[in-house]
Amino acid sequence: MRAGLLDWYDEEGRTLPWRIRPEDRRAGKTADPYAVWLSEIMLQQTTVPHGTPYWHKFLEAFPTVIDLANAERETVLNMWAGLGYYARARNLHKCAQIIRDDYDGAFPKTEAALLKLPGIGPYTAATIAAICFDQATNIVDGNVERVISRIFKIEEPLPEARQPLRLLAGTLADPRRAGDYGQAVMDLGATICTPRSPNCPDCPWDNYCLAKANGHPEAYPKKSVKKPKPIRYGAAFVALHDGEVLLETRPDKGLLGGMAGLPGSEWTAEPLKNPLEAAPFEGDWVKSDNEVKHVFTHFELRLDVYKAEFETRPDSNQAWADDYLLAGLPTVFKKALKTVQF
DNA sequence: AAAGCGTGGGG
DNA sequence: TCCCCAAGCTT
Numbered sequence: 001m002r003a004g005l006l007d008w009y010d011e012e013g014r015t016l017p018w019r020i021r022p023e024d025r026r027a028g029k030t031a032d033p034y035a036v037w038l039s040e041i042m043l044q045q046t047t048v049p050h051g052t053p054y055w056h057k058f059l060e061a062f063p064t065v066i067d068l069a070n071a072e073r074e075t076v077l078n079m080w081a082g083l084g085y086y087a088r089a090r091n092l093h094k095c096a097q098i099i100r101d102d103y104d105g106a107f108p109k110t111e112a113a114l115l116k117l118p119g120i121g122p123y124t125a126a127t128i129a130a131i132c133f134d135q136a137t138n139i140v141d142g143n144v145e146r147v148i149s150r151i152f153k154i155e156e157p158l159p160e161a162r163q164p165l166r167l168l169a170g171t172l173a174d175p176r177r178a179g180d181y182g183q184a185v186m187d188l189g190a191t192i193c194t195p196r197s198p199n200c201p202d203c204p205w206d207n208y209c210l211a212k213a214n215g216h217p218e219a220y221p222k223k224s225v226k227k228p229k230p231i232r233y234g235a236a237f238v239a240l241h242d243g244e245v246l247l248e249t250r251p252d253k254g255l256l257g258g259m260a261g262l263p264g265s266e267w268t269a270e271p272l273k274n275p276l277e278a279a280p281f282e283g284d285w286v287k288s289d290n291e292v293k294h295v296f297t298h299f300e301l302r303l304d305v306y307k308a309e310f311e312t313r314p315d316s317n318q319a320w321a322d323d324y325l326l327a328g329l330p331t332v333f334k335k336a337l338k339t340v341q342f
Numbered sequence: 343a344a345a346g347c348g349t350g351g352g353g
Numbered sequence: 354t355c356c357c358c359a360a361g362c363t364t
Contacts, residue, residue, distance in 0.1 A: 082350095
């Protein structure tokens with residue numbers, strides 16, 4: 001599949017759509033910082049297959065960073081629904097407005113300046129600076145950490161080993177082609193030096209890999225023991241009127257911040273004693289037979305879903321959803337809706 | 343600096 | 354079913 005470390009595209013010349021191939025780069029083609037930035041934010045802790053459709057959708061709706069900045073935040077969050085880590089969407093919009101207002105619509109060209117923007121951390125700043133502006137940065141993501149930990153057979157576990165790993169990564173990086181190099185090592189990690197069963201025979205670096213020489217590359221990187229995931233319980237309410245559902249906007253901070261949601265209880269460590277107390281108003285609430293189980297990053301949720309029909313619209317200043325608003329629900333609430341028929 | 347922050351796919 | 358994990362950032 002790959003002739004060498006820097007040839008990350010396949011035989012038909014395909015590559016990830018936001019990338020510029022080395023040969024095109026040499027011919028003078030340059031990457032669009034907006035498109036690269038958008039892809040990097042979307043791919044933070046997110047798989048390429050999951051993120052790619054969102055990237056196309058956003059670029060079509062917002063061809064430039066100015067278009068994104070001028071959009072309503074509600075629209076941006078709605079389009080982000082399902083991609084997770086919603087602070088990314090809030091910061092994405094905020095960052096676009098800073099680019100519009102403070103940078104005349106053009107991304108800054110240095111790693112240090114990029115690092116100051118909301119949602120852009122060490123990895124993303126280094127990557128944009130290298131890919132778009134030929135800065136000799138040190139690109140370190142989870143793939144690079146894994147590759148480096150194996151080559152040097154690092155015994156210290158993650159996340160403690162992050163700083164040593166980034167220093168080692170810096171010793172191998174090619175400052176003349178930081179962008180190409182970084183993307184190549186990330187691709188190596190994504191396709192060959194994979195977490196569970198690395199394909200060492202196809203690896204261009206297998207002769208230099210201490211973990212492979214040891215016979216167990218898959219044992220690296222070592223990881224610190226993770227904490228158990230607690231269970232939380234809650235109730236959500238599907239109030240129906242004329243085929244529409246009552247929605248609320250969640251508080252800006254915290255879990256699913258700023259997103260649309262179903263009204264409901266707090267999510268607590270113990271099952272609710274009186275779940276109907278959390279209903280938005282009185283009604284003939286009927287509990288769904290199917291409890292929603294949804295796994296968040298740091299807890300698992302068990303959500304009871306209650307439904308009631310209302311002939312006359314109950315007094316409420318919240319929005320009753322049309323299809324557009326329903327599409328903007330985070331996944332946990334889409335699951336909740338699926339447990340009831342309407 | 344440790345914890346908070348989503349989701350879906352794969353072994 | 355369960356567990357791991359994916360191109361991290363913020364506070």
